[in-house]
Amino acid sequence: MEVLQDYQRCSGQLVTISKSCFLSHGKSSPQLVSRVRKLMGFMHKSFPIKYLGCPLFVGRKLKSYFSDIIDSVGGHIQWGARWLSFGACIVPINSVQASLPRMCLPKEASGVGFRSLRSISIAFACKLWWRFRQKSLLWAQFMHARYCQTMHPNQVSFKASSSTSWKHMLSIRGVVEYFLLWDLSNGSCSFWRDNWTGMGPLAWKFPTLASSALVGEFWLGDHWNLPLLRQIVPPEICALAGCTFLATGKSSDSPLWPF
Template sequence: MAKAYDRVSWSNICLVLRKIRFDEVFIDMVWRIMVNNWYSIIVNERRGPQVNHMSFADDISLFTSGRCRTLKILMNNLKEYENTSGQIINGDKSHFMLHSNAFTSTRHRIKRLTGWQDKQLSYGGKAILTKHVLQALPIHLLSAATPPKTILKQIQMLMADFFWGWNSDRKKYNWAYWRKLSFPYDEGGTGMRNLKDICKAFQLKQWWNFRTKKTLWGAFLKAKYCQRSNPISKKWNSGDSLTWKYMLMNRPQIEQQIQWKLQAGNCSFWWDNLLGSGLLAQFTTTNNRFNNSKVAEFWEAGKWSRSRFFCWSRHQPACSPKS
């Protein structure tokens, strides 16, 4: 039964007790216990035997011929019982058991009724459904936020349960780890994507969009965290948002793959990879590397301006690679 105590009809209980020929005094006592807002019952006092909750568990088996007319009568009786008592039969805890000599066609029809997702799809079909439907559901959430690892693990467990299937009310044996199933076809996997790898890819993409595109959220982050420093030299604080912390953690990995092409000269002279050999800030110890000098300040007529370099270097100490 589904929520048997919450849904049971109190008047129906009294009718059943009278039908079983219980005494009216006992029925009245049961009624008062149910309708009162408070009650206290001592069974066998303190030293009496303990009452096990399994004493109230009861399974009912209904036998039928399996014919269409008989099954309709059975379902009508169960429906009438629900309407009279107020209870609802729990379909998740109910099972339809067949005889060992039942026809195979009958078995297949009942299996189709009890669950198509586990009975009708092969492992190849489940792999396609998992990749194109189940894994596509959390994509929009993962692109905007990074959930905890426990949440990702629970989602992958649900996908694994769907892929391997269920046997009655038990999970089937998992013949391989989900990590191995996430490998590409060429490496012996099924091509399913690992949610951790998806989160990592979206985190790297966030930093890439932050550095290369002019967006509203990028302007907001620059105004909040990078007013007086370049995003490359910015260090995270304990009070920063979790999204900004993840972006700074992935910053070194993505910055190694970025090289700026000189055009209008709007990129940073010190903190952007201009020559492909790394940042110029790592080759000097001068405090001037912390400013926001642009390449355009040292660029003239499509080439480097020696006069501007000379004018700047006269007021700066000698440059030397950092140790």
């Protein structure tokens, strides 16, 4: 309650208790729900509920959650008691679709200057993959343990049963990995599946040669074991490795964003 009181004092906005509610986990005990209700004075509601006209729910999507939205949209495309014909529906749809690209153009190019929602979505997915590959956050460690386990992130295949966030991250993996350049320190990153060369994961270019080898396995002290490299990788990779700076140390290799 102190947080709500601070918010009211700082913003000048009051919380309307009669219009407010709190939600709890389905397994919350009745005693806990009753205690929160008495403490806050808010009514208790269960999922699913509506917020700003959209359903809030836990678990899988059900058609029944969106029935009111479907009915509302349907009411807008009716003419009297009759539905618009197929041809009549096409006209407003085409009009909206044709205007959307122009609306995202800058004003100097006769646009409105709106940001593309698709571009924003892709940018957020790229940031998620970057945070995931850093593995410094608890969220990233959880995602790695759930979806990768003993596999390298670039080995994991797409599964229909995966979460929406993970699917979205996998959809941009092939783009982001080319920009993640690994800073070599103790040689702990994957030789074939991490982008330490600057030309992307080598396993994507030479899938038949890929293995679980680490970069450090191709080192001799503070320099590359070129005779071993020549036995395993193509000549162009050997030449590229010879130009790669090795800052040998005790810390783990880490991804860098070179831009």
